[in-house]
Amino acid sequence: MRAVRVALESTVISHGLPRPANLVSARACEAAVRESGAEPATIAIVDGSVRIGLADHELESLAGRTAVAKVSLQNLASVCGSGGWGATTVAATAHLAARAGIRVFATGGIGGVHRNAETSFDVSADLTALGTTPIVTVCSGAKSILDLPRTLEVLETLGVPILGWRTDAFPGFYTRSTGLGVTAAVVTAEDVARIAAAHWDLGGRTAVLVVVPCPEPAAIASGEIDSIVDEALAEAAVQGVRGPALTPFLLGRIAERSGGRALAANLSLLENNARIAGSIAVAIAERLQER
Ligand code: PSU
Numbered sequence: 469m470r471a472v473r474v475a476l477e478s479t480v481i482s483h484g485l486p487r488p489a490n491l492v493s494a495r496a497c498e499a500a501v502r503e504s505g506a507e508p509a510t511i512a513i514v515d516g517s518v519r520i521g522l523a524d525h526e527l528e529s530l531a532g533r534t535a536v537a538k539v540s541l542q543n544l545a546s547v548c549g550s551g552g553w554g555a556t557t558v559a560a561t562a563h564l565a566a567r568a569g570i571r572v573f574a575t576g577g578i579g580g581v582h583r584n585a586e587t588s589f590d591v592s593a594d595l596t597a598l599g600t601t602p603i604v605t606v607c608s609g610a611k612s613i614l615d616l617p618r619t620l621e622v623l624e625t626l627g628v629p630i631l632g633w634r635t636d637a638f639p640g641f642y643t644r645s646t647g648l649g650v651t652a653a654v655v656t657a658e659d660v661a662r663i664a665a666a667h668w669d670l671g672g673r674t675a676v677l678v679v680v681p682c683p684e685p686a687a688i689a690s691g692e693i694d695s696i697v698d699e700a701l702a703e704a705a706v707q708g709v710r711g712p713a714l715t716p717f718l719l720g721r722i723a724e725r726s727g728g729r730a731l732a733a734n735l736s737l738l739e740n741n742a743r744i745a746g747s748i749a750v751a752i753a754e755r756l757q758e759r
């Protein structure tokens with residue numbers, strides 16, 4: 469039997485992590501998926517073509533390149549038409565993965581409603597994609613560069629179930645809990661497979677979001693980097709950074725200023741999420757075979 473695939477995003481490689489940690493992380497995520505018995509498919513645009521799975525030399529090339537567009541739903545077609553390279557966000561990765569028949573996707577953190585969205589209207593297309601794409605998306609929540617309560621409100625409006633992996637609390641990426649809630653807690657990959665099957669059997673057309681707290685040793689205490697996040701937000705405002713550039717700008721500033729703590733947490737949770745996504749993909753495949 470062909471191994472069941474797990475999609476991995478590439479914006480984190482090109483725009484979310486510094487070199488050379490980005491390549492180390494991309495390879496570690498692929499290895500973690502394999503260790504769970506599934507096949508990784510890192511999704512990206514190579515010379516204008518959508519690629520569902522990259523060869524290792526392509527992964528290396530992507531990680532080393534500077535001219536790589538950040539590809540979301542809006543510019544997917546135009547980047548393909550331009551013949552260039554593109555790194556796919558959660559939105560574009562989920563969309564392309566589901567079209568390719570992949571049921572599970574692993575990432576670090578999702579985009580969401582930005583702070584001050586009431587004036588900027590900046591709401592990530594990740595939420596649009598999660599609301600329209602049937603794929604299990606494993607992440608560590610979203611980080612406090614965003615307005616997390618509003619992000620959860622939009623996910624509720626869209627009807628996206630949020631399953632807390634061994635937790636009742638929505639994680640805040642670096643921090644294991646935000647004090648916000650989830651739809652239900654789950655303990656095993658089979659729990660996720662059963663709930664996702666029920667969601668889709670009952671006519672649900674959205675993603676099922678699985679939120680996994682950052683592993684304990686690398687996680688950062690709540691409040692510990694709030695001032696760094698606030699400084700990054702203030703700096704973005706002063707410099708007028710907006711639109712698709714905003715998220716990479718904020719992530720870069722936080723990574724620089726946290727003395728390596730943010731980076732270590734990011735790498736740890738990415739690999740952990742990939743491993744759990746692999747086990748969920750295997751559980752879903754086993755359920756389908758039993759029927
Ligand atoms: N959040 C993170 N790390 C990331 C991103 C978000 O903690 O690397 C990336 C993801 O690829 C996500 C994208 O899909 O940023 C969202 O960008 P925007 O807010 O411009 O939609």
Ligand code: MN
Nearest residue numbers: 590591592711
């Ligand atoms: Mn945006």
